[in-house]
Amino acid sequence: MDPLSKLLGGIRAEGAVLTTAVLEAPWSIRFADEAPLTVVTVLRGGGTLLLTGGLEYRITVGDTAIVRGPETFVLVDHADTIALPHEEYEVTCFMPDAKCDPALDGGRWGSGPTGETTLIVGAYRTSGRRHERLLRALPPVLVVTDDVEVCAWMESIAVDAARRPAGAQAMMDRLLDWALVCTLRDWFEEQDADAPGWYRGPADPVVGPALEAMHGMPSAGWTVASLAAEAGVSRALFARRFSEVMGQSPLAYLTECRMDEAEELLADRSLTVAQVAKAVGYADAFGFSAAFKRYRGIRPSDFRATTDLGA
Numbered sequence: 001m002d003p004l005s006k007l008l009g010g011i012r013a014e015g016a017v018l019t020t021a022v023l024e025a026p027w028s029i030r031f032a033d034e035a036p037l038t039v040v041t042v043l044r045g046g047g048t049l050l051l052t053g054g055l056e057y058r059i060t061v062g063d064t065a066i067v068r069g070p071e072t073f074v075l076v077d078h079a080d081t082i083a084l085p086h087e088e089y090e091v092t093c094f095m096p097d098a099k100c101d102p103a104l105d106g107g108r109w110g111s112g113p114t115g116e117t118t119l120i121v122g123a124y125r126t127s128g129r130r131h132e133r134l135l136r137a138l139p140p141v142l143v144v145t146d147d148v149e150v151c152a153w154m155e156s157i158a159v160d161a162a163r164r165p166a167g168a169q170a171m172m173d174r175l176l177d178w179a180l181v182c183t184l185r186d187w188f189e190e191q192d193a194d195a196p197g198w199y200r201g202p203a204d205p206v207v208g209p210a211l212e213a214m215h216g217m218p219s220a221g222w223t224v225a226s227l228a229a230e231a232g233v234s235r236a237l238f239a240r241r242f243s244e245v246m247g248q249s250p251l252a253y254l255t256e257c258r259m260d261e262a263e264e265l266l267a268d269r270s271l272t273v274a275q276v277a278k279a280v281g282y283a284d285a286f287g288f289s290a291a292f293k294r295y296r297g298i299r300p301s302d303f304r305a306t307t308d309l310g311a
Helices: 003-008 132-136 148-162 168-194 197-203 207-216 224-231 235-246 250-266 273-279 285-296 300-310
Strands: 011-013 017-022 027-031 037-044 046-050 056-060 063-068 073-076 087-091 116-126 141-145
Touching (some): 003 168, 003 197, 003 207, 011 168, 037 168, 056 063, 056 141, 063 168, 197 235, 207 224, 207 250, 250 273, 250 285, 273 285
Antiparallel strands (some): 017 116, 027 073, 046 056, 046 073
16 A cells, blocks of 8 residues: 555545535635544635634635644635624534534525635544644645536536435545545645655655555565565665655664554554554564654553543
């Protein structure tokens, strides 16, 4: 599995919301779900995203914005009208135990005859901690623009889902999952050399085979020599190229992958620390515990207790 797919493994859309707004400016929509990621795709119209710290992002037809949480943010018609009297709306459909206002889900807001804005809005929930490496690579907001044809296709699906046929919610959630993957991939491609190493690495002819081997069998006793053999190059060439692309040594990256995997496994109370240690390539619990504490600053048992408290 490639690193992006692995990092996205614990991120899913839950209860995507289709919102059609017919709003006469000025207006604002407050997103207070505290979700790790929120996606807003503009099918018609547009607005300005206002984030904490004074950040502003204008989005218009064809734009998909991914907003990194959990801070509250606002979408307004124009930034300079936020201080004026205006129609205010709030989206909290994804909060725990929240009941979404029916007007926000397949409904229409306002009564303005012009200025129609159509949005697809979704929030993403996470399981485990594997996604944190992905979130660290993202800015507060990223925006990618799609072709008009893509917007028309997405709108047709959204309109059909608004009629609530069987499977409509699942269809909208999968649409949002698809949009997230495509948007992130397009954004990382735009970053080119500035994209994180774990994204660029799989396409590199030297680094790619080693990454595939490490992610496929993280518990194997990998060495620089054995990873170089997977890549079919000398040890020196492999170590140099890996550090250039990934920004760290092969064994440092391997340790990071193992610790990420260990965090996921420690959340499973049916596994002992010794079993987790073996699953991520350590011969015994003592060696694993020492490595985990060096890397995370906390013993595996204490990490597990902290995770339980936060559940």
